[in-house]
Amino acid sequence: MSSDRRAPNPYTDLPPSRYWRSAVAEKHPLDMDELFSPKFRIGPEERIAVAGSCFAQHVGRALRSNGFSVLDEEPAPNGLDAEVAETFGYGIYSARYGNIYTARQLVQLLKDCASGTVRETDFWIRGNRYYDALRPSVEPEGLGSLEEAVAHRRQHLRKVKAMLGKTDVFIFTLGLTEAWQDIATDIVYPSCPGVIAGRFDPEKHAFKNFDVEEVMQDMIEARSLLKAINPAMRFLFTVSPVPLTATASGQNVLVATTYSKSVLRAVCGALYGKFEDVDYFPSYEIIVSPSTRGFFYEPNMRSVNRHGVDHVMRTFLTAQGVETAGRGKRAGGQKGKKANGKAPARKDDVVCEEALLEAFS
């Protein structure tokens, strides 16, 4: 017996969002549906810690300004202008750890917090000033002595530990797979030695490009370390859509970027499937989708422009049930307010050590 009607298969009767043509090709990129269906809602009372690569700065700002309870364990001193505060690493994340580009860097920070470990190799010198090599951008002019730099780092670790102890939801944006490592200690840095401070020494420093297994293991370890602090903690991971400024991999930077983002995206997908308490938000996909034809990027084809950031965050907030685009904000929200309570000027710049590599091009 034959029939013109095709037999049912898993692709019949799928909603439009499951087909490329109806979901992407024929949709305006601002109107794409069902990009994000949260595993869990984040309530206004839930305390959020934000960390990650440069793009994560936008996430923190948007959440704060829409009434989410984003932690800030190292707030800027009273009366400090918002822009100056940001220059010193205040108000960007939930503590002054600067950009955390790699999963390994995150694991290091969590371990150092737990143990209070501060190593000699954690500091770089430029001129007669001392820099915290693990967050070199937070003190633009460095510190006056090694003792002072150590004291600052110790206090920072105590603050991060305290912050994590209060965290209900940990939001982390994975940025890179490439890093520079201290050969003796395996410590990775957020910036290549010699770029902001310190001196590059090929006998002491090695290039490291993490593969998918290494990133996966690091993220699993990070989750375990955070769960040890708060067993109820939940996680929201994203991948930064910002391409690499430069690569030391020996490949074309576009090829290296694709490798890096692919690894990070694959790990996020695996973590999402493996753990009930891990969610993934597709900021990467929203920005790099072919349908956007790059219009979410600045002319340098690297930095995400304000429209892109706004669209990413609108997608996130809408999925979280928060009204956006000038409509009512979440009750108790702090629209347009910084941590110090002062309304800032619109500011989309991000603090990005990696971008400093461009100075060497």
Add this chain to the structure above:
Amino acid sequence: MALKICVVGNSHVGALKFGWENIRSSHRHELTFLGVPGTSVRDLTVEHGIVLPTTNTARKFFLKTSGSEGIALDSYDVVLLVGAGLTLTSALSLTNRWRPYGLLDETIRDSQSQFNLVSDQLFAELISSRVRKSFANRLLRKVTRQSAVRALYVTTPLPSSELRLARSDDPVLSLIAGAHGPSIASLYRNSLERVMGKDKVIFPPAHALVDGAMTDARYSRGSLRLDGEREHPDTDLNHMNAAYGALVLEEVFNRLGSATSSR
């Protein structure tokens, strides 16, 4: 050259007023004094080149000390803004929470959790920020923007050196009286000059100070209130006497004598 000088500010105008009485015979200048004590000084504003009170309290002091309801700036050659609420101690109040490493007690530097550490660079920026946002700085800017008069800022006296004898639990005063006092006062002085302009700030002469951070106690004894009838209490470590006022005015006259007529 004889100059018409308007002296306006808070209660610290008193020392200059009584000091002027001691030295006026040696100068040909003409000085007018306007004092609005305490926080009421913040009720002064400048509109269309005229200094005006914005509240009844301020208006009362205005009439009492100057006999008028407004001061037309361009009818003077020089305006001295005195104190106006900006003090070393107010600028340093942030040290109750934030301190640079060098200001920590050496015995607890590595374990303390009372203070949030800030770098020296940020600490200096914080002090400058306090100065920048102060009422005194804002009023000084209004005066210079709205008139051709030459405007100078006369700093609030540093606390009396009797501070060292007083038993104070105030951590800011303890800092000023302690080993770090000179470096803190120097930082404050630099901030004032950086924000307001080096040519606009008048400090007392160095010989009137102790360790650069306090006013010699002989200048705080016998200080009078603005009304000239009552002395400040013995416990008052902030107001200075006529001798101090005379010293500061001589600094002003020296500055004016050596300066060009630029604003």
